[in-house]
Amino acid sequence: MKRFDSDYAKRGAEKRRLRIYATDPMTARRALYRIAIEIDNEPSLRPGPRGSIVEVHDFDGWNNQYYATVDLNDPTLLMEGGLAPSESDPRFHQQMVYAVSMKVVESARKALGRPITFYRSESRPILRLFPHAFFGRNAFFDPKLNAILFGYFRADPESPGPNIPNQTIFTCLSHDIIAHEMTHAIVHRLRPYFLEATNVDVLAFHEAFSDIIALLQRFSYRELLANHIQASEGKIHKSTMLLELAQQFGQATGTGKGLRTAIDEKPDPTKLAKTREPHARGAILLSAVFAGYLKAFQNRTADLFRLASGGTGILTAGRLHPDLVGRLTAEASQLSDRFLRICFRAFDYMPPVDVTFGDFLRAIVTSDFELNPSDPDEVRFEIVEAFRERGIYPSGVQSLAEEALLWPSAIGVMADPLSPDLLRMARELLNISGRTLDQSRSTRRRSVSEDAGPSSSRERIRHYESLVIESSDDQPDATAGHSDFQSGLYAALHNYATQNAAAFGLSQAIPIAVKGFHSIQRVASDQRLVIEFVAQFVQTDKEQSERWESGGLPFRAGATVIFGSEGEVRYIASKPMPSENLADALKDAAEARRRNTLDFVAELDDRDPRMAVADQVYLRDRMKLRAQFQALHVHR
Template sequence: MPVQHRWSLRSRVSSFLVSSDSFEVGMKRFETDYATRAAQKRKLRIYATDPMSGRRAPYRITIDVENEPNLRQGPSGELIEVVDYDGWNQTFYRAVNLNDPALLMEGGLPPSESDPRFHQQMVYAVGMKVIDSARRALGRPLNFNAGRSKPKLRLLPHAFYGRNAFFDPELNAILFGYFQADSRSPGANIPSQTVYTCLSHDVIAHEMAHAIVHRLRPRFIEASNIDVLAFHEAFADIVALFQRFSYRQLLVEYIQESRAELQKAGMLVELAQQFGYATGSGKALRSAIGVSPNVANLAATHEAHDRGAILVSAVFEGFFRAFQKRIADLLRIATGGSGQLPLGRLHPDLVNRLATEAAQLSDRFLRMCFRAFDYMPPVDVTFGDFLRALVTSDFELNPEDTDEVRFGIIEGFRERGIFPVGVTSLAEEALLWPSQVNGQAQPLPQSLLEDAQRFLTYSATALDQSRMKTRSGSGRSQETTATETYQSSVIEESSSVDEAVPQNRKVRDSLFGALTTYARENLLAFGLDPEKTVAVVGFHAVHRITADQRLVIEFVSQFMQTDKASDEISGQLPFRGGATVIFGSEGEVRYIACKPMHSMQLPPDLRKAAEARKLAAANCTEELDRRDPRMAFANSDYLRDRMKLRARFSALHEEG
């Protein structure tokens, strides 16, 4: 190096080192939030479907879940904890520590059927992924707190021996079973091999969806009409399938296989393949396609899973229509305008673009389905209610619907004979929930509106808490044994929480008290009985950004009434009515999703609707009795409690 250049370099370095101000500025860059905060996401490996297909590399994927730096062994985090107690063998399995440096570097344990620690990782990773999808869609915090003794949702990967997996609200837990594959017709499994439901992505996501639905609408497990239990099953299937559709690396494989016709990608639209084949059925448990559209099928189908499959196929009909519309321009470009793809494998660049479109669209559909809960009645849900909620919730964020997503969904419902009650047509404006049911309801009083606005501020802060905890987390794990993890959260009985309770108790008490008073003054406007007590069973604030970048702020309240006189009459459930009322940012009533009660003070059309609901409840009880083999030798206790016993997820899954 020339002498003058060496001196020039030395001079520049010397001048920088002697300048303390410049040195401090340089170092402060490493003290910023960006440089010091913990990672936002944690990478974990899973089976994209289940071990049967997971033998192939494309079906062993890595997903991102929310990073919990203080995640304990189990894993046990802020929302869910895995307790790996084998109920059949009466033993604890060693708990995985996902904060172990080696596992952090490698994205967790590799997929394994024989390692219980991977089973724990699998249920945790998929469970957190579904929760993240729900929270992003709802735009507010989501928890499963069911009392001090059960502050988290528990996942038990090896809870029992049996062909089942179910969510238990009383235990606030999801229990996964394991069983032996059929010895004669096991499909791609070894005859009599052990099949673990906790290794099926679809089963985990399905059960997580049940837990989320129960948290959002606890009364949706009461069979007040033939659609209720079927809706629970259908929604859980929808979540499981769309969650799988969001894995872009998996979509690449399916799109290449189906030549961009996703409805023909068999494995993509099939649910719980290993489970179904292992039982000897020779097929997956269920499919997003189901039977061909037929208006007559709905009236002839009553079993919850079969009826729910009709709803699933209606939603996916909308998805497939929207996908074909979104990729039409890409196909024209790729084919020189003909739209006819050439023979052979598709170009990788085209496949990648199509996979991106499919992943983005599936995410929109998943968020739309979760958001629909803000626009659904608190009780007695029907398939038609779900359609109206889907249309209303998406209209709020995407009024133009340039992709014709809502049109495709409406057509899918129409082709299967799913028509909402009380609408004049299937036009979009007719499907939106009304702002008036029985005259104009009063807006929220100013004092109540101020409480709601304070709650909105609290809700926004709570939504950001997980990010704040991630930023300040140390990343150190707390060492506990599997036995200690279980014993620190002993399962006790307590009542379920029916209302969305904020942590700020003072705000909660003031708000719910004022809402109760407000509801009493507006019962007739909400289609309810002014002579019966009313309960506020939910309230939350909504803040979302629309497609044209507008901020939407709404307050969603749920009011419910119970006709106690109908309790235990012929073993039926109590007759309930209610209304979900959506208020604007200024307290005005924007939408009402109503299930009317019977009252002579209500107009004839609402009284008729209430009578129709009572008849539907009686018909549902009769249909369930007809298909219940226990009715042949039932005693008086069973006859009295049979509808309550049927309102259990374990019993519901046994039927499927």
């Protein structure tokens, strides 16, 4: 008999199991590809499903009708892990997009060490998912609607692949497409200006990163992974099923293969310079990340192959021993989780504008160095080598040595630490962020806490959104103040950035906007608690957007500044603004950025057939129109 009461028997479930297609319905004809995944439980989840982070709205735009919504809190569905996978039941389609989307959000939250929300305005506070939005071979994230719209279409009648000719293909049933579009939404939330095509890498990075997360997410499903490790005899680089993206979509459109693959036949360092289309260029970055993953996997499992082969490293023909498969699966899954975290964590170390593939490499190295300084498995080394083999080099570095790739702590002049008052507010935000992250606590104690009701998770997220600074590109800079705390924090950061403009590569003659400020808390490999504060400062030269040759694209500069727990500046990732108050090297770099942006606009103009018949509206806004996800994904 228990002597003391506790909430052990009263707490709610921390996880919710839901069934999904691990890839898509085409491959899910085999039971192996119909799996159940665990996502964070939202006790107050409403029919739709509609939760505190995403909401599913199932309006069929082509047929002009709403479909009946699924209630995942129905006792029967709770017991059975949701609806069974079905191509024909719209309610399962709703379950599928909700489950996969929340799994990606959960991965991002764990990696970033802070809440992930999609608040844009009072009218659009939650990201909305539309499983049957339109008829067409497309799916895309729309920042203005704050929504992801999934299309459906007929399979190619002549070359449908394993599908039936003219079969209806639902993009909302493709694990890879859902994860890809959800990642677009997360990237846009973290770095809204990564949708402005200021150089050839910007849109390609958006596409590549979304592919990377979609494929790494699939590697977290251990039963699926174990089957392919057995089938490939431990050589997962030979598993087409694991490394191809959106297979049903690609097959149904008559290509005879998946949409993209993570493996290139042979690294070619000259290919990058010759590749301009965003998806094709992004595929090079995708292959670089997965080449690093596969090499790291080989390094981590070499001893297992030696043990299993009597020291030769060459396995005998036949099925692998189940114990060996289990160990290889565990290594592959743990490594994919580390790569997933590495890639997401890099966002806190990337500049706020004008991103390049080289910036991504530096951010990966810097962020992982903070948590794993010694890197005993040489994961960072393999990533750097994979980038080098494909001709991806950061600008402004002397070599590919690790110390050269780390972002600097000073550029030109030293920056001041955060003032005591600003540091106090930053630490207060850290506490609020930590309480918001503790969703499981509010779930467990909702039955015994006086102030925790059914909507406590939603209310806690809304409270966090009213305090943290995460300005979107369509929000005026001065509207950061939804609360006295946020207004005070914004004003203090703005004053700090103005006083340290030269240290961040910014101009003293142009207003500085605070585009983000948040706290992060992570546990390092040696169990240290790493606490940092990340600020994003952006400047905009609006005069350039009014020039015809810019196509409506303003010239922006910015800096992401990472502070330590005591307010000291740890790293600066800067894209400088031309200014007389900067050192000569920074001024030259800023002018080079401006020239490169205008040259890139001219390059796109030369390749754009619409320029010959364009009206004044298109000419004025052509760069914005070219960067819309809907237009980008038409050419998947």
